[in-house]
Amino acid sequence: MSRFLSRRILDQQQSAIRKYSAWVQRIGGVNLSQGVCDQPAPDALKQAAKQAIDDDKSMYTHMQGIHSVREAIAEKLKKFNHITADPETEIAVTIGSAGAFASLCEATLDPGDNVVTFSPYYSYHTNFIKLLGNETRFVEMQPPQWQFDRDELSRAVDGNTKMLLVCTPSNPTGKVFDREELEFIIDLAAKHDCLIVTDEGLIRALFNGGSSSTQHAETKTTQPGNQLALNQPNKTSPASKTTASKSAANASKSAKPSIPRKTGGAFPPFEDRKPPLDAGEGAGGKSAKQAKIIGKEPPVKLPDAKTPGTAKVAAKKPTKQSIPPKNAGKRKPKIIAGPAPLIKYVSPVRHGLLFRHSAKHKDWFVVQSQGVVKPNDRIASPEPFDATLDVGSGRCRVTLLPGTSVRSLPPSAAAKFGFEILHGRVIIRCDSEPKPEEVEGATLELQVRGEVWRIDLLTRKTVCGITIRPNASNGFEVSLGKETYTGELFAASGSVRVANPNQKGDVIVVTGRGKECGRLSLSPGDRSKVSVTQSAMPSWLTPAGRVPGEQTRRDGLLYIKEFEIGDPGPAGTVRISMLDNVTAIVKDRRARVSEFAVRTLAVTESYADLVRSLDRAQHEDARKAAFDGLRKWLPAAPGNGKLLKAAL
Secondary structure, X not given: OHHHOOHHHHOOOOOHXXXXXXXHHXXXXXXXXXXXXXXXXXXXXXXXXXXXXXXXOOOOOOOOXXXXXXXXXXXXXXXXXXXXXXXXOOOOOOOHHHHHHHHHHHHHOOOOOEEEEEEOOOHHHHHHHHHOOOEEEEEEEEOOOOEEOHHHHHHHOOOOEEEEEEEOOOOOOOOOOOHHXXXXXXXXXXXXXXXXXXXXXXXXXXXXXXXXXXXXXXXXXXXXXXXXXXXXXXXXXXXXXXXOOOOHHHHHHHOOOOOOOOOOOOOOOOEOOEOOOOHHHOOOOOOHHHHHHHOOOOOOOOOOOOOEEEEEEOOOOOOHHHOOOOOOOOOOOOOOOOOOOOEEEOOOOOOOOOEEEEOOOOEEEEOOOOOEEOOOOEEEEOOOOOEEEEEOOOOEEEEEOOOEEEEEEOOOOOOOOEEEEEEEEEEEEEOOOOOOOOOOOEEEEEEEOOEEEEEEEOOOOOEEEEEEEEOOOOOOOOOOOOOOEEEEEEEEEOEEEEEOOOOOEEEEEEEOEOOEEEEEEOOHHHHHHOOEEEEEOOHHHOOXXXXXXXXXXXXXXXXXXXXXXXXXOHHHOOOOEHHHHHHHHOOOOOHHHHHHHHHHHHHOOOHHHHHHHHHHOOOHHHHXXXXXXXHHHHHHOOOHHHXXXXXX
């Protein structure tokens, strides 16, 4: 039956709120995750419903809703929100605020548009945006006051932003945006000519005399057609939800034409071993202690990177679109001191799989979508999945290709973030314009086997690819010396500046030109003849080249389902052990699923389980994958030969 479903539906899952509600009902507990009201409906409402049935009011009404209801909504908007709306042309009645939001998104969002909202968030909003194929960008609110960073919000909004989504009072945190915050949001929306959509479902639950966002905004909004409010009675009331929204057609008149771009998506954020960050957490959201860990890491000092000096530039003249800043190869980039940027795993559910190693538990655990990657975390993306990381709220995107393992680096004198690539392929792209006071678009530190590079993405839309391939050993005691890996850096578009670790003062600029890309060898054997060459574009650097075949995609879905959250573990945890699952899947009768499991053990360097896979796997390809994984792991560190002999 699954082959008849559309691809966008395959990602949809039951909300975490309803999962927890089902668990609570099963054990007879107290449900704090869902606003289920057990009080009787008002008598007037029940009598009116009965009278409507007796009067045979069972046929279609006006497509915008019953006229008397629209007039009542207009009166409410004028009295409570200080908004004058024409019930004939500017108000539509929908089946609850969810229906209003769905209609609004379908009426305003084009392919390539993105929506900016605040996290923690109400998961229905983001799920429906994802269903349409649009990207949601998140701006973190920090407890205990749930304030947001205005610079982070400004960076998240760009020329493709169609909508700023504000839920106030916020579900799940309970935050009420104040006048100053709302005025900043209004000014930002006016600057970028995008819609402001407000969900004020909890507006009648204010306890300190606060007022609605539309009341705050009334004195500030000069274009009322650019704000749409989804209003409904207090959610604790048993009365039916009544929703009013400005006409989507009227509101979207001034919207900019959309610019097609690759879209991503997001689902309710989970953190392994922590409850999900959506409305299922209740009004409290993350604890202050958890948020301090997840939000901003304190800077950690590492040895200074080598200072760049003279430049070696590719011989061919770059095209106009990819010309780097003047003197890019000579001047030292300005590194602005500060904490590490927030790094999130943003691959949609069932479109990726990412594992994080826990030294405490000596195991790997699944990182749920919207999980945070912290400095010194070791993460791995198994085959056949990409894993996309958002750095600094869209400032930079890092994609780990299938079979890649890296360690996230803490801030240093060279860069605020970076990665040690253990093996695999990584794509880095800079999506935002550099600030005027910054030289570079994005700067990161790269480490491979103890060697350090500083990578500067000099221009917006720069795309850089790095591949590190471990050399395989043919014997227990065979030493490869320094030749333990081969590596390359590619500039697919834009310009990349590379500080070479072994040649003091030298800086290399690698530039992509159309269908060709700049190539720089990172292999230890090529240190003495460092030069930039032009080469054909590797297929893995192109979106089309990374699309798996249909059969691989289906087999991958079967594999990823083995890691989906079922019943909660002890104390309600959502930790999913990789080793517990993978070692069992190795014996799967489905050949490709078994092979994926073995390759997961290889990318996580679980050598003892790879040895056991030689006996447990029922398929030849899976056993070959185990053998190849052991050959590449063997020369990675001194003493691995003795460990492998003992395991065998």
